[in-house]
Amino acid sequence: MELQEFINNFAEQFDDIDASALNGSTIFKDLDEWNSLVALSVIAMIDEEYDITLKGNDIISATTVEDLYNIVQSKK
Amino acid sequence: MIIMTYNPYSLEGKTVLVTGASSGIGQSTAIECSKMGASVILTGRNEERLSLTLEKLEGTGHSMIVANLDDETEIEKIVEMASQLNGCVCNAGIGLGTKPAVFYKKKELEQIFTTNTISSILLLKGLVKRKKLINPSSVVFTSSIEGNAITTIGNGMYGMSKAALTAYAKTVALELAPKGIRCNVVTPGMVKTPLTAPTGELTQEQLDADAAKYPLGRYGNPQDIAWGIIYLLSDAACWITGTVLKIDGGITLV
Ligand SMILES: NC(=O)c1ccc[n+]([C@@H]2O[C@H](COP(=O)([O-])OP(=O)(O)OC[C@H]3O[C@@H](n4cnc5c(N)ncnc54)[C@H](OP(=O)(O)O)[C@@H]3O)[C@@H](O)[C@H]2O)c1
Numbered sequence: 661m662e663l664q665e666f667i668n669n670f671a672e673q674f675d676d677i678d679a680s681a682l683n684g685s686t687i688f689k690d691l692d693e694w695n696s697l698v699a700l701s702v703i704a705m706i707d708e709e710y711d712i713t714l715k716g717n718d719i720i721s722a723t724t725v726e727d728l729y730n731i732v733q734s735k736k
Numbered sequence: 737m738i739i740m741t742y743n744p745y746s747l748e749g750k751t752v753l754v755t756g757a758s759s760g761i762g763q764s765t766a767i768e769c770s771k772m773g774a775s776v777i778l779t780g781r782n783e784e785r786l787s788l789t790l791e792k793l794e795g796t797g798h799s800m801i802v803a804n805l806d807d808e809t810e811i812e813k814i815v816e817m818a819s820q821l822n823g824c825v826c827n828a829g830i831g832l833g834t835k836p837a838v839f840y841k842k843k844e845l846e847q848i849f850t851t852n853t854i855s856s857i858l859l860l861k862g863l864v865k866r867k868k869l870i871n872p873s874s875v876v877f878t879s880s881i882e883g884n885a886i887t888t889i890g891n892g893m894y895g896m897s898k899a900a901l902t903a904y905a906k907t908v909a910l911e912l913a914p915k916g917i918r919c920n921v922v923t924p925g926m927v928k929t930p931l932t933a934p935t936g937e938l939t940q941e942q943l944d945a946d947a948a949k950y951p952l953g954r955y956g957n958p959q960d961i962a963w964g965i966i967y968l969l970s971d972a973a974c975w976i977t978g979t980v981l982k983i984d985g986g987i988t989l990v
Contacts, residue, residue: 697836700890704839716938 666729669709673701684726706732744972748773751797751821752969753814755805755859756828758785760929761878763792764958765825765965770794772966777821779803779814780828805855806847815862821869823969826856827878829898831931834890844893852897857904860919864912871916876968877905878961881923884980885988898923902980909978918977920968925984927956951986960985 663684671679674693688694703714712735722728752769756762758780766776766789775797780786783802790800801817803810805828829852832844856877863869879902882888883895902921909919926932926946932955934943947955964983967973982988 697889700834701836701839704835707835708839715935720939 663726663729666732667725669705670702670725670728673698673705682725684724684729686725687723688725688728689723702728710736712736745967745970746773747823747966747970750823750969751775751777751819752823752825753777753779753818753821753863754825754827755779755856756878757789757800758782760931761924761927761958761961762825762827763789765827765962767792767794768959768962768966769823769969770798772970774823774969777801777818779805781805805859806850808858811855811858811862814859815866815868818863818868821863822873824860824863824869824873824875825878825965825969826859826875827965828855829878829931831894835893836890837892840893848893848897849900852894853900853904856901860908864915864917869915869917872974873917874969874973875905875908875912875917875919876965877901877919877921878965879905879921879923879980881925881982881984881988884923885982885984905980906978913977918968918973920973920976920978921980922961922964922968923980923982923984924961925950925956925982925987927958927961929958949987949990950984951989954985956983956985 667682668679671677671682676693677691699719706712706714710732712732718731722731747769752774754762754766754769754776757766757778766778769776770793773795776793778786778789778800781802781804786800786802790798801814803814805811830848832848860875880898882891883899884902887895905919905921912919961983964981968976968981
Protein backbone atom coordinates (compact mmCIF):
# COMPACT_ATOMS: atom_id res chain seq x y z
CA MET A 661 0.00 0.00 0.00
CA GLU A 662 1.27 3.42 -0.88
CA LEU A 663 0.52 6.72 0.77
CA GLN A 664 -0.72 8.29 -2.48
CA GLU A 665 -3.13 5.44 -3.13
CA PHE A 666 -4.37 5.77 0.44
CA ILE A 667 -4.87 9.52 -0.03
CA ASN A 668 -6.87 8.85 -3.22
CA ASN A 669 -9.13 6.40 -1.39
CA PHE A 670 -9.45 8.80 1.53
CA ALA A 671 -10.43 11.69 -0.76
CA GLU A 672 -13.12 9.49 -2.39
CA GLN A 673 -15.09 9.67 0.88
CA PHE A 674 -15.65 13.41 0.50
CA ASP A 675 -18.10 14.99 -1.94
CA ASP A 676 -16.23 18.21 -2.66
CA ILE A 677 -12.57 17.48 -2.01
CA ASP A 678 -10.17 16.36 -4.70
CA ALA A 679 -7.22 14.10 -3.89
CA SER A 680 -4.90 16.78 -5.25
CA ALA A 681 -5.97 19.07 -2.41
CA LEU A 682 -4.74 16.56 0.19
CA ASN A 683 -1.34 15.32 1.23
CA GLY A 684 0.12 13.28 4.08
CA SER A 685 0.28 16.23 6.45
CA THR A 686 -3.30 17.42 5.90
CA ILE A 687 -5.08 17.74 9.26
CA PHE A 688 -8.21 15.97 8.13
CA LYS A 689 -10.46 16.90 11.06
CA ASP A 690 -10.01 20.56 10.08
CA LEU A 691 -11.51 19.97 6.65
CA ASP A 692 -14.90 21.68 6.25
CA GLU A 693 -16.55 18.53 5.04
CA TRP A 694 -15.28 16.29 7.88
CA ASN A 695 -18.23 14.87 9.88
CA SER A 696 -19.43 11.63 11.44
CA LEU A 697 -20.72 10.22 8.14
CA VAL A 698 -17.34 10.82 6.48
CA ALA A 699 -15.62 9.23 9.49
CA LEU A 700 -17.82 6.11 9.18
CA SER A 701 -17.15 6.08 5.44
CA VAL A 702 -13.39 6.22 5.99
CA ILE A 703 -13.61 3.30 8.44
CA ALA A 704 -15.73 1.31 5.94
CA MET A 705 -13.36 2.17 3.06
CA ILE A 706 -10.36 0.94 5.06
CA ASP A 707 -12.24 -2.27 5.87
CA GLU A 708 -13.15 -2.81 2.22
CA GLU A 709 -9.85 -1.80 0.58
CA TYR A 710 -7.32 -2.97 3.17
CA ASP A 711 -9.28 -5.55 5.16
CA ILE A 712 -8.48 -3.74 8.40
CA THR A 713 -11.04 -2.84 11.05
CA LEU A 714 -10.38 0.52 12.65
CA LYS A 715 -12.04 1.69 15.83
CA GLY A 716 -13.39 5.18 16.46
CA ASN A 717 -10.44 5.61 18.84
CA ASP A 718 -8.01 5.13 15.94
CA ILE A 719 -9.67 8.03 14.17
CA ILE A 720 -9.58 10.11 17.35
CA SER A 721 -5.87 9.45 17.88
CA ALA A 722 -4.90 10.38 14.30
CA THR A 723 -4.34 14.02 13.34
CA THR A 724 -3.00 13.91 9.78
CA VAL A 725 -3.85 11.70 6.83
CA GLU A 726 -0.42 10.13 7.17
CA ASP A 727 -1.11 9.29 10.86
CA LEU A 728 -4.13 7.33 9.69
CA TYR A 729 -2.09 5.67 6.94
CA ASN A 730 0.48 4.63 9.55
CA ILE A 731 -2.20 3.19 11.84
CA VAL A 732 -3.51 1.11 8.93
CA GLN A 733 0.05 0.00 8.08
CA SER A 734 0.71 -1.00 11.69
CA LYS A 735 -2.34 -3.28 11.71
CA LYS A 736 -1.43 -5.08 8.51
CA MET B 737 -51.40 -10.14 57.10
CA ILE B 738 -52.93 -9.34 53.75
CA ILE B 739 -52.28 -11.98 51.10
CA MET B 740 -52.29 -10.42 47.64
CA THR B 741 -54.11 -12.72 45.27
CA TYR B 742 -55.33 -10.22 42.70
CA ASN B 743 -52.66 -9.86 40.04
CA PRO B 744 -53.68 -9.69 36.37
CA TYR B 745 -50.00 -9.30 35.45
CA SER B 746 -49.06 -12.68 36.89
CA LEU B 747 -47.63 -15.40 34.63
CA GLU B 748 -48.56 -18.14 37.11
CA GLY B 749 -49.30 -21.38 35.26
CA LYS B 750 -48.01 -20.13 31.93
CA THR B 751 -45.21 -21.63 29.86
CA VAL B 752 -43.10 -19.12 27.92
CA LEU B 753 -40.40 -19.72 25.28
CA VAL B 754 -37.67 -17.04 25.22
CA THR B 755 -35.11 -16.75 22.38
CA GLY B 756 -31.80 -15.03 22.98
CA ALA B 757 -32.10 -16.13 26.62
CA SER B 758 -28.35 -16.56 27.09
CA SER B 759 -27.65 -12.83 27.36
CA GLY B 760 -28.94 -9.31 27.93
CA ILE B 761 -32.62 -8.55 27.48
CA GLY B 762 -33.58 -12.19 26.82
CA GLN B 763 -31.81 -13.40 29.94
CA SER B 764 -33.47 -10.75 32.07
CA THR B 765 -36.86 -11.50 30.50
CA ALA B 766 -36.48 -15.21 31.30
CA ILE B 767 -35.54 -14.48 34.92
CA GLU B 768 -38.35 -11.96 35.43
CA CYS B 769 -40.90 -14.32 33.81
CA SER B 770 -39.87 -17.03 36.27
CA LYS B 771 -40.28 -14.58 39.16
CA MET B 772 -43.79 -13.86 37.88
CA GLY B 773 -44.59 -17.57 38.06
CA ALA B 774 -43.95 -18.80 34.52
CA SER B 775 -42.23 -22.01 33.45
CA VAL B 776 -39.61 -20.86 30.98
CA ILE B 777 -38.06 -22.62 27.98
CA LEU B 778 -34.75 -20.93 27.22
CA THR B 779 -33.04 -20.97 23.88
CA GLY B 780 -29.75 -19.59 22.51
CA ARG B 781 -26.55 -20.84 20.89
CA ASN B 782 -24.15 -20.64 23.82
CA GLU B 783 -24.77 -23.61 26.11
CA GLU B 784 -22.64 -22.29 28.97
CA ARG B 785 -24.40 -18.91 29.18
CA LEU B 786 -27.78 -20.55 28.67
CA SER B 787 -27.08 -22.83 31.66
CA LEU B 788 -26.18 -19.76 33.72
CA THR B 789 -29.58 -18.27 32.90
CA LEU B 790 -31.25 -21.56 33.83
CA GLU B 791 -29.53 -21.47 37.23
CA LYS B 792 -30.82 -17.96 37.86
CA LEU B 793 -34.49 -18.86 37.28
CA GLU B 794 -36.86 -19.08 40.23
CA GLY B 795 -39.33 -21.91 40.68
CA THR B 796 -39.42 -25.17 38.78
CA GLY B 797 -40.36 -26.65 35.42
CA HIS B 798 -37.79 -24.74 33.36
CA SER B 799 -35.74 -26.15 30.50
CA MET B 800 -33.29 -25.11 27.79
CA ILE B 801 -32.74 -25.85 24.12
CA VAL B 802 -29.37 -25.04 22.53
CA ALA B 803 -30.00 -24.00 18.92
CA ASN B 804 -28.80 -21.66 16.20
CA LEU B 805 -31.75 -19.71 14.80
CA ASP B 806 -29.86 -19.03 11.54
CA ASP B 807 -30.36 -22.71 10.72
CA GLU B 808 -33.84 -23.80 9.67
CA THR B 809 -33.39 -27.37 10.91
CA GLU B 810 -32.44 -26.05 14.35
CA ILE B 811 -35.55 -23.85 14.40
CA GLU B 812 -37.48 -27.04 13.65
CA LYS B 813 -35.71 -28.66 16.63
CA ILE B 814 -36.94 -25.88 18.94
CA VAL B 815 -40.49 -26.27 17.62
CA GLU B 816 -40.27 -30.04 18.08
CA MET B 817 -38.92 -29.87 21.63
CA ALA B 818 -41.19 -27.08 22.89
CA SER B 819 -44.21 -28.03 24.98
CA GLN B 820 -47.58 -26.27 24.66
CA LEU B 821 -46.95 -22.54 25.07
CA ASN B 822 -48.89 -19.62 26.49
CA GLY B 823 -46.20 -17.22 25.39
CA CYS B 824 -43.22 -16.79 23.09
CA VAL B 825 -40.64 -13.98 23.17
CA CYS B 826 -38.82 -13.62 19.83
CA ASN B 827 -35.89 -11.66 21.12
CA ALA B 828 -32.64 -13.02 19.64
CA GLY B 829 -30.83 -10.48 17.53
CA ILE B 830 -27.48 -9.11 16.44
CA GLY B 831 -25.90 -5.79 15.49
CA LEU B 832 -23.29 -5.82 12.73
CA GLY B 833 -21.48 -2.63 13.51
CA THR B 834 -22.18 0.67 11.82
CA LYS B 835 -21.46 1.57 8.23
CA PRO B 836 -22.86 3.90 5.58
CA ALA B 837 -25.33 2.43 3.09
CA VAL B 838 -22.97 2.67 0.12
CA PHE B 839 -20.72 0.08 1.78
CA TYR B 840 -23.32 -2.64 2.50
CA LYS B 841 -22.40 -6.10 1.29
CA LYS B 842 -24.90 -8.74 0.17
CA LYS B 843 -23.53 -11.21 2.72
CA GLU B 844 -24.03 -8.75 5.59
CA LEU B 845 -27.57 -7.94 4.48
CA GLU B 846 -28.38 -11.63 4.31
CA GLN B 847 -26.87 -12.22 7.74
CA ILE B 848 -28.74 -9.44 9.51
CA PHE B 849 -32.09 -10.29 7.97
CA THR B 850 -31.57 -14.00 8.63
CA THR B 851 -30.93 -13.52 12.35
CA ASN B 852 -33.03 -10.46 13.17
CA THR B 853 -36.07 -11.00 10.98
CA ILE B 854 -36.37 -14.33 9.19
CA SER B 855 -35.50 -16.50 12.21
CA SER B 856 -38.46 -15.13 14.20
CA ILE B 857 -40.79 -15.49 11.21
CA LEU B 858 -39.83 -19.15 10.72
CA LEU B 859 -39.99 -19.92 14.43
CA LEU B 860 -43.52 -18.55 14.72
CA LYS B 861 -44.54 -20.34 11.53
CA GLY B 862 -43.35 -23.64 13.00
CA LEU B 863 -45.02 -23.05 16.37
CA VAL B 864 -48.34 -22.23 14.73
CA LYS B 865 -48.20 -25.13 12.27
CA ARG B 866 -47.45 -27.58 15.08
CA LYS B 867 -50.16 -25.98 17.23
CA LYS B 868 -47.71 -25.26 20.04
CA LEU B 869 -49.29 -21.90 20.87
CA ILE B 870 -52.55 -22.43 22.72
CA ASN B 871 -55.67 -20.25 22.52
CA PRO B 872 -55.22 -17.72 24.06
CA SER B 873 -51.49 -17.01 23.88
CA SER B 874 -49.12 -14.10 23.37
CA VAL B 875 -46.08 -13.53 21.17
CA VAL B 876 -43.74 -10.59 21.79
CA PHE B 877 -41.02 -9.44 19.37
CA THR B 878 -38.02 -7.40 20.45
CA SER B 879 -37.59 -4.81 17.74
CA SER B 880 -35.85 -1.44 18.32
CA ILE B 881 -36.53 2.28 18.13
CA GLU B 882 -33.88 2.21 15.38
CA GLY B 883 -35.66 1.84 12.04
CA ASN B 884 -39.05 2.22 13.74
CA ALA B 885 -38.97 5.60 15.49
CA ILE B 886 -35.51 6.95 14.76
CA THR B 887 -32.99 6.81 11.93
CA THR B 888 -29.29 7.25 12.61
CA ILE B 889 -26.36 7.40 10.25
CA GLY B 890 -24.59 4.06 9.92
CA ASN B 891 -27.34 1.93 11.49
CA GLY B 892 -29.37 1.21 8.37
CA MET B 893 -28.90 -2.55 8.11
CA TYR B 894 -29.93 -3.08 11.72
CA GLY B 895 -32.81 -0.59 11.39
CA MET B 896 -34.17 -2.23 8.24
CA SER B 897 -34.16 -5.66 9.85
CA LYS B 898 -36.03 -4.32 12.87
CA ALA B 899 -38.54 -2.28 10.83
CA ALA B 900 -39.26 -5.41 8.78
CA LEU B 901 -39.79 -7.38 11.99
CA THR B 902 -42.33 -4.82 13.20
CA ALA B 903 -44.18 -4.82 9.87
CA TYR B 904 -44.32 -8.63 9.96
CA ALA B 905 -45.58 -8.60 13.56
CA LYS B 906 -48.53 -6.40 12.61
CA THR B 907 -49.55 -8.62 9.70
CA VAL B 908 -49.26 -11.79 11.70
CA ALA B 909 -51.17 -10.17 14.59
CA LEU B 910 -54.07 -9.74 12.20
CA GLU B 911 -53.79 -13.22 10.73
CA LEU B 912 -53.43 -15.06 14.04
CA ALA B 913 -56.09 -13.13 15.96
CA PRO B 914 -58.78 -15.73 15.08
CA LYS B 915 -56.59 -18.36 16.76
CA GLY B 916 -56.40 -16.25 19.92
CA ILE B 917 -52.69 -15.60 19.41
CA ARG B 918 -51.79 -11.98 20.21
CA CYS B 919 -48.64 -10.53 18.60
CA ASN B 920 -46.98 -7.38 19.89
CA VAL B 921 -43.68 -5.57 19.62
CA VAL B 922 -41.42 -3.75 22.04
CA THR B 923 -39.01 -1.14 20.68
CA PRO B 924 -36.26 -0.47 23.21
CA GLY B 925 -33.95 2.52 23.23
CA MET B 926 -30.32 2.03 24.20
CA VAL B 927 -30.06 -0.74 26.83
CA LYS B 928 -26.88 -1.75 28.61
CA THR B 929 -26.17 -5.33 27.44
CA PRO B 930 -23.22 -7.17 25.83
CA LEU B 931 -24.68 -6.09 22.46
CA THR B 932 -24.07 -2.44 23.25
CA ALA B 933 -20.99 -2.80 25.48
CA PRO B 934 -18.45 -0.07 24.68
CA THR B 935 -15.98 -1.32 22.05
CA GLY B 936 -13.69 1.68 22.10
CA GLU B 937 -15.52 3.37 19.23
CA LEU B 938 -16.83 5.97 21.63
CA THR B 939 -15.06 7.31 24.69
CA GLN B 940 -16.65 7.07 28.15
CA GLU B 941 -17.29 10.85 28.09
CA GLN B 942 -19.14 10.50 24.78
CA LEU B 943 -21.23 7.66 26.20
CA ASP B 944 -22.06 9.59 29.38
CA ALA B 945 -23.06 12.61 27.30
CA ASP B 946 -25.29 10.41 25.13
CA ALA B 947 -26.97 8.78 28.15
CA ALA B 948 -27.61 12.26 29.59
CA LYS B 949 -29.72 13.07 26.51
CA TYR B 950 -32.35 10.58 27.69
CA PRO B 951 -35.18 12.53 29.37
CA LEU B 952 -35.28 9.92 32.15
CA GLY B 953 -31.57 10.48 32.67
CA ARG B 954 -29.98 7.16 31.78
CA TYR B 955 -29.69 4.26 29.35
CA GLY B 956 -32.04 1.34 29.94
CA ASN B 957 -31.44 -1.75 32.02
CA PRO B 958 -32.49 -5.15 30.61
CA GLN B 959 -35.21 -5.39 33.29
CA ASP B 960 -36.86 -2.20 32.00
CA ILE B 961 -37.58 -4.07 28.76
CA ALA B 962 -38.39 -7.38 30.46
CA TRP B 963 -41.20 -5.77 32.45
CA GLY B 964 -42.80 -4.37 29.29
CA ILE B 965 -42.58 -7.79 27.67
CA ILE B 966 -44.17 -9.39 30.75
CA TYR B 967 -47.08 -6.97 30.53
CA LEU B 968 -47.70 -8.00 26.92
CA LEU B 969 -47.42 -11.70 27.83
CA SER B 970 -49.85 -11.38 30.73
CA ASP B 971 -53.64 -11.55 30.74
CA ALA B 972 -53.66 -7.83 31.57
CA ALA B 973 -52.88 -7.27 27.87
CA CYS B 974 -55.61 -9.66 26.67
CA TRP B 975 -57.17 -7.01 24.38
CA ILE B 976 -53.88 -5.80 22.91
CA THR B 977 -52.56 -7.08 19.61
CA GLY B 978 -50.45 -5.49 16.87
CA THR B 979 -49.20 -2.78 19.19
CA VAL B 980 -45.70 -1.32 19.25
CA LEU B 981 -44.62 -0.44 22.78
CA LYS B 982 -41.78 2.05 22.92
CA ILE B 983 -39.58 1.56 26.00
CA ASP B 984 -36.92 4.19 25.58
CA GLY B 985 -36.59 6.53 28.57
CA GLY B 986 -38.27 9.21 26.47
CA ILE B 987 -35.41 9.58 23.96
CA THR B 988 -37.70 9.65 20.93
CA LEU B 989 -39.46 12.72 22.36
CA VAL B 990 -36.37 14.88 22.00
N1 LIG C 1 -29.33 -3.54 23.88
C1 LIG C 1 -29.98 -2.60 23.23
O1 LIG C 1 -29.70 -1.41 23.36
C2 LIG C 1 -31.12 -2.97 22.31
C3 LIG C 1 -31.93 -1.91 21.82
C4 LIG C 1 -32.99 -2.21 20.98
C5 LIG C 1 -33.22 -3.53 20.62
N2 LIG C 1 -32.41 -4.53 21.09
C6 LIG C 1 -32.72 -5.90 20.67
O2 LIG C 1 -32.93 -6.70 21.81
C7 LIG C 1 -32.61 -8.05 21.52
C8 LIG C 1 -31.67 -8.58 22.57
O3 LIG C 1 -30.49 -7.79 22.53
P1 LIG C 1 -29.44 -7.73 23.73
O4 LIG C 1 -29.05 -6.32 23.85
O5 LIG C 1 -29.94 -8.47 24.89
O6 LIG C 1 -28.22 -8.48 23.01
P2 LIG C 1 -27.22 -9.64 23.52
O7 LIG C 1 -26.92 -9.45 24.95
O8 LIG C 1 -26.13 -9.64 22.53
O9 LIG C 1 -28.10 -10.95 23.35
C9 LIG C 1 -28.47 -11.43 22.09
C10 LIG C 1 -29.07 -12.80 22.25
O10 LIG C 1 -29.46 -13.27 20.94
C11 LIG C 1 -28.97 -14.56 20.78
N3 LIG C 1 -28.66 -14.85 19.38
C12 LIG C 1 -27.99 -14.06 18.49
N4 LIG C 1 -27.87 -14.69 17.32
C13 LIG C 1 -28.46 -15.91 17.46
C14 LIG C 1 -28.64 -17.03 16.61
N5 LIG C 1 -28.18 -17.04 15.34
N6 LIG C 1 -29.29 -18.11 17.08
C15 LIG C 1 -29.74 -18.13 18.35
N7 LIG C 1 -29.60 -17.12 19.22
C16 LIG C 1 -28.96 -16.02 18.77
C17 LIG C 1 -27.71 -14.64 21.63
O11 LIG C 1 -27.50 -15.97 21.98
P3 LIG C 1 -26.04 -16.69 21.93
O12 LIG C 1 -25.04 -15.66 22.32
O13 LIG C 1 -26.18 -17.81 22.89
O14 LIG C 1 -25.89 -17.14 20.55
C18 LIG C 1 -28.10 -13.79 22.82
O15 LIG C 1 -28.75 -14.58 23.78
C19 LIG C 1 -32.00 -8.04 20.11
O16 LIG C 1 -32.98 -8.43 19.18
C20 LIG C 1 -31.60 -6.60 19.92
O17 LIG C 1 -31.58 -6.24 18.57
C21 LIG C 1 -31.38 -4.27 21.93
